[in-house]
Amino acid sequence: MDAVCYHAPRQLEIVTVPIPHINEDQVLIKVTRCGICGTDQHLAEGEFIGKFPLIPGHEIVGVISQIGAAVHGFSVGDRCVADNTILCEACFYCRRGQHVLCENFESLGVTMAGGFAGYVAIQSKKVYKITNLTDEEATLVEPASCAIHGLDKLNPAVGVEALIFGAGPTGIILAQLLKLNGAAKVVIAANKGIKTQIARQLEAGDEYIELDRDDPAPQWIKMKEDYKHGFDVVIEATGSEKVANDALGFVRRGGSLMVYGVYSNSDLVHWSPAKIFQDEIKIIGSFAQTHCFPRAVAYLDSGKIKVTDVFSIKDFDKALEKMKSKSACKVALKP
Ligand SMILES: [Zn+2]
Numbered sequence: 001m002d003a004v005c006y007h008a009p010r011q012l013e014i015v016t017v018p019i020p021h022i023n024e025d026q027v028l029i030k031v032t033r034c035g036i037c038g039t040d041q042h043l044a045e046g047e048f049i050g051k052f053p054l055i056p057g058h059e060i061v062g063v064i065s066q067i068g069a070a071v072h073g074f075s076v077g078d079r080c081v082a083d084n085t086i087l088c089e090a091c092f093y094c095r096r097g098q099h100v101l102c103e104n105f106e107s108l109g110v111t112m113a114g115g116f117a118g119y120v121a122i123q124s125k126k127v128y129k130i131t132n133l134t135d136e137e138a139t140l141v142e143p144a145s146c147a148i149h150g151l152d153k154l155n156p157a158v159g160v161e162a163l164i165f166g167a168g169p170t171g172i173i174l175a176q177l178l179k180l181n182g183a184a185k186v187v188i189a190a191n192k193g194i195k196t197q198i199a200r201q202l203e204a205g206d207e208y209i210e211l212d213r214d215d216p217a218p219q220w221i222k223m224k225e226d227y228k229h230g231f232d233v234v235i236e237a238t239g240s241e242k243v244a245n246d247a248l249g250f251v252r253r254g255g256s257l258m259v260y261g262v263y264s265n266s267d268l269v270h271w272s273p274a275k276i277f278q279d280e281i282k283i284i285g286s287f288a289q290t291h292c293f294p295r296a297v298a299y300l301d302s303g304k305i306k307v308t309d310v311f312s313i314k315d316f317d318k319a320l321e322k323m324k325s326k327s328a329c330k331v332a333l334k335p
C-alpha cells in the first residue's frame, strides 16, 4: 500500500509499505478518508509528541476489510471511524482513571502508523460504526471527540455566555456543543474568511466577529466596549500565541479560560496573576480525548452537530497547500 511517511521533521515521502497484519483482537480498516489538522502541520515541523519515522493521520474513516478471530460485532464492509488513542492501562494516571494523562499515551498518526495510508490495523474496541455521515463529514468525529472532552473539563453552568476564538472545525464544533449544553450566548471571533462564513451558514454561534487579518487592533478595542463584562467562558482555539495572551482579557470575573489550541513549543503567555487572583479566573487546559467517540458519533451522525465543507484530495502535498491557503474549512486525504 502507499503511505505518507515523515522520515524526520520536514522530510516527507510517499512510500510503499506492506498492508499491516492484524492480531486476533484487531480489525483492518481500508481508509476511505483521513482528515488533516493543525496537529499534522506541527508534527511535520518536529513539534508536539511525534515519533519518527511516522505515517501521520489521526482522523481515520474507512470500511472494515478484515476481522480478527476474537472480534465480535463487526462485518466486512461496515463503515467506521477509529479512535486513534492507545492507553497503557498500567501507569500512575491510567490506574487513577485519568486516561488522557497516560504517561505512555500513544496515538495512531502521532506516535504510531496512522491513516495517511491505504490500511490501518486497530483494536476493534476502538472502532465505531457510522451510518448517516459521509466519509468527508466523518473526518470530524475525532475533532468532535476532543471538543467533547474539552466541554467535560469546562463543565459550563446553565446559561453561560461564551466567546470562542477561532472558527476552524474545532471552533465550529465547540460552539455548537456549548449551545446544545446550555449556553445562553455563543460569540465566535475569528479571522475573516471561509471559516467564519461556514460558521454562519451552520448557525454555529449566535454572534460573529470577523477580525481583519492585517489590523485587528481596533476591533479588539470595540469588543472590549461591546462586551463590557466579558464572558463566563472564553475558549482560545486558534493556537496563536498572541490570541492566547489577549484571551484572558475577555474573561468575566469568576469565569474560565480554556486553552485549546496546538501551540509551538516555544510559545509563552504573559498573564496578570493579579487578575487571575482577584477575578477568581479558572484556567483550563484540554488535550486530546479518551472515550469520547461514542458521544461524538451520536452528535454528528444524528445531525445535531452539523459539519460541512470537507475538501477531499488525493495528493498529500496539494492537500497541505490547500490547508495552508486557508481556502477550505477542513481538508481530508483520500488514499
Ligand atoms: Zn486532529
Ligand SMILES: [Zn+2]
Binding pocket: 087, 088, 089, 090, 091, 092, 093, 094, 095, 101, 102, 103, 104, 105
Ligand atoms: Zn497509562
